[in-house]
Amino acid sequence: MTRFAFSIHATDGKARTGTIAMRRGEIRTPAFMPVGTAATVKAMKPQAVRATGADIILGNTYHLMLRPGAERVARLGGLHRFMNWDRPILTDSGGYQVMSLSELRKITEEGVTFASHLDGSRHLLSPERSMEIQRLLGSDIVMAFDECPRADQPRDVIARSMAMSMRWARRSRDAFDAGGEHAEGAALFGIQQGALDEGLRRESADALRAIGFDGYAIGGLAVGEGQEAMFATLDFAPAMLPEDCPRYLMGVGKPLDLVGAVERGVDMFDCVLPSRSGRNGQAFTWAGPVNIRNAKHAEDQAPLDPGCACEACSHYSRAYLHHLVKAGEMLGAMLLTEHNLWFYQRLMEAMRAAIAERRFASFAASFRAGYL
Amino acid sequence: MTRFAFSIHATDGKARTGTIAMRRGEIRTPAFMPVGTAATVKAMKPQAVRATGADIILGNTYHLMLRPGAERVARLGGLHRFMNWDRPILTDSGGYQVMSLSELRKITEEGVTFASHLDGSRHLLSPERSMEIQRLLGSDIVMAFDECPRADQPRDVIARSMAMSMRWARRSRDAFDAGGEHAEGAALFGIQQGALDEGLRRESADALRAIGFDGYAIGGLAVGEGQEAMFATLDFAPAMLPEDCPRYLMGVGKPLDLVGAVERGVDMFDCVLPSRSGRNGQAFTWAGPVNIRNAKHAEDQAPLDPGCACEACSHYSRAYLHHLVKAGEMLGAMLLTEHNLWFYQRLMEAMRAAIAERRFASFAASFRAGYL
Numbered sequence: 125m126t127r128f129a130f131s132i133h134a135t136d137g138k139a140r141t142g143t144i145a146m147r148r149g150e151i152r153t154p155a156f157m158p159v160g161t162a163a164t165v166k167a168m169k170p171q172a173v174r175a176t177g178a179d180i181i182l183g184n185t186y187h188l189m190l191r192p193g194a195e196r197v198a199r200l201g202g203l204h205r206f207m208n209w210d211r212p213i214l215t216d217s218g219g220y221q222v223m224s225l226s227e228l229r230k231i232t233e234e235g236v237t238f239a240s241h242l243d244g245s246r247h248l249l250s251p252e253r254s255m256e257i258q259r260l261l262g263s264d265i266v267m268a269f270d271e272c273p274r275a276d277q278p279r280d281v282i283a284r285s286m287a288m289s290m291r292w293a294r295r296s297r298d299a300f301d302a303g304g305e306h307a308e309g310a311a312l313f314g315i316q317q318g319a320l321d322e323g324l325r326r327e328s329a330d331a332l333r334a335i336g337f338d339g340y341a342i343g344g345l346a347v348g349e350g351q352e353a354m355f356a357t358l359d360f361a362p363a364m365l366p367e368d369c370p371r372y373l374m375g376v377g378k379p380l381d382l383v384g385a386v387e388r389g390v391d392m393f394d395c396v397l398p399s400r401s402g403r404n405g406q407a408f409t410w411a412g413p414v415n416i417r418n419a420k421h422a423e424d425q426a427p428l429d430p431g432c433a434c435e436a437c438s439h440y441s442r443a444y445l446h447h448l449v450k451a452g453e454m455l456g457a458m459l460l461t462e463h464n465l466w467f468y469q470r471l472m473e474a475m476r477a478a479i480a481e482r483r484f485a486s487f488a489a490s491f492r493a494g495y496l
Numbered sequence: 497m498t499r500f501a502f503s504i505h506a507t508d509g510k511a512r513t514g515t516i517a518m519r520r521g522e523i524r525t526p527a528f529m530p531v532g533t534a535a536t537v538k539a540m541k542p543q544a545v546r547a548t549g550a551d552i553i554l555g556n557t558y559h560l561m562l563r564p565g566a567e568r569v570a571r572l573g574g575l576h577r578f579m580n581w582d583r584p585i586l587t588d589s590g591g592y593q594v595m596s597l598s599e600l601r602k603i604t605e606e607g608v609t610f611a612s613h614l615d616g617s618r619h620l621l622s623p624e625r626s627m628e629i630q631r632l633l634g635s636d637i638v639m640a641f642d643e644c645p646r647a648d649q650p651r652d653v654i655a656r657s658m659a660m661s662m663r664w665a666r667r668s669r670d671a672f673d674a675g676g677e678h679a680e681g682a683a684l685f686g687i688q689q690g691a692l693d694e695g696l697r698r699e700s701a702d703a704l705r706a707i708g709f710d711g712y713a714i715g716g717l718a719v720g721e722g723q724e725a726m727f728a729t730l731d732f733a734p735a736m737l738p739e740d741c742p743r744y745l746m747g748v749g750k751p752l753d754l755v756g757a758v759e760r761g762v763d764m765f766d767c768v769l770p771s772r773s774g775r776n777g778q779a780f781t782w783a784g785p786v787n788i789r790n791a792k793h794a795e796d797q798a799p800l801d802p803g804c805a806c807e808a809c810s811h812y813s814r815a816y817l818h819h820l821v822k823a824g825e826m827l828g829a830m831l832l833t834e835h836n837l838w839f840y841q842r843l844m845e846a847m848r849a850a851i852a853e854r855r856f857a858s859f860a861a862s863f864r865a866g867y868l
Contacts, residue, residue, distance in 0.1 A: 167826040169827065169830070196795060200813065425573070447534075448535075451534045451563055454830070457826060458541070458826070
């Protein structure tokens, strides 16, 4: 049984392509993980998610602990069985969403107490409880519990938060390692914090390396700082993390974000954008985003993207998709989500091939030129 | 090219099983037609609808004329191409839904003027316009334009309405026949009216027979009169219609309605119930309806229906479906709709087999005993 083995097959500049081998399957990197917030990638059957080329999906600890509850998922045989997905699942720690979604939060050294946004019930998330929840879910890649502060706060606020996240990373490591059988099959990733500050990012990376993780995430970006600031941070942050471990940029992003981040040495991504946009009538294509609600599509017999082999593009016109979205029909959300996830996986595939063939720079230039 | 040929393969009591051959495919009867109101069977891809065993689906003239518009569908190559369904489509005439959904209705001998429930725009539906719309959509089975009055009105109101519907049936026939190439490939069904009154049903049937149609619908039932009154009417109404033509009971119904109607000589059905119920967390099973929202399912690892081979029952627990529906996840609506349409097609299949083997009465008794 391979618990976790990351092999880099090729590099091109800072970009890398490789494979993560885990007991539930291989993850080809650079990898994009569709988000299955509440034990479902919204509007998609799991086999359709797999058919787009996804090797791994993400589940959200915050949502799942509140509904249906981690203990309940465990009694039902774990998240994989519950949602009928037998390949790897990465679960976040709940740290980010408890900040963005919950109410009446109180943060102490111990952890975060909060009220559920669903029913107001009180809960605690701490490094130990987050590890326990992710173990109960049966996660393959467990994320350390961290605090994700807004990037626009004063340096000393960011610094204090990062230091606490590093103490929480240590507690996460200890709690994870005490997880018995689950710890023997799963991987644990640490999360670098420090917002846009190079010194704090360095401190955070050093603290994580001292603890030791299977992979390292770059947290605290894609929180409103803008692409330029994000790329500036990615110019230095990934290299601070161990070269022989996967680097995961959390919550990113738009297609051009992915290309720029891969170019800067990132290996893994997750984002709700392709699925959420799909539900809102926004499609991603090789020629750029398309808002299918726009009246100009009402009688357009062309497919969404002539270069796309997904089901939406193979069988349906823009006019039909426009109609479905305008009429609020679920099939519109289903087809556009499928198209967007398909497009994201094709983009990752194209990046992997370009890195393997040492032509990433020209691929990136050509993609940017076509993506309007 | 077979325009329309109905063959009865076997009868058992009043129940019949057979085949309608049309240029776009065969329809096995008794047939259940899933409803694709707005050019989509809600929450289902068309190939998944076909995979349940559906030979034909229904489209709604009223909805389609308002959005995206019949002329637009025609410019886009017709309804089949628009929605990616290449088998037969039956379109209703708009007569029923203009009564139930539109606003500011005015009914005259000419037809019905009304305001769209979507945007208040003014429209006319008449026999001629209904035939034109159904021709523009490219319908395979076109329904005559009728008025569908509430069954609880005085006999003279029902009688006057029925008489007008019969004049409209004549105008529908003439307008359909003037439809050129479309008329050569499509079929036209007349609709019997007369509510629960045997004499009026007889008059209506005689008027329709005098005009001559490919098939005959029983209209004006399933409008709140209750199962007992509906069955009482079906005890005499089907036999008034030509024996060698399909008889279609519009808008019906629950599983036990279908069994009772087939027993009384009905060949075709349509109903939103399996798809609408699926979106609302209600499932149909061989043991009766199941409300998956009920808390008792929250940790039930059993499938919805152990006797069912649909995808929802093959891969997911009641606990998971409960979670999806409680969380408002689209996948819940998708899986339950698929299950319900699957169940309805299996029920039709079982009835066809029981008739072919001359054991319909025992099948019906056994189904009723198990369906609690």
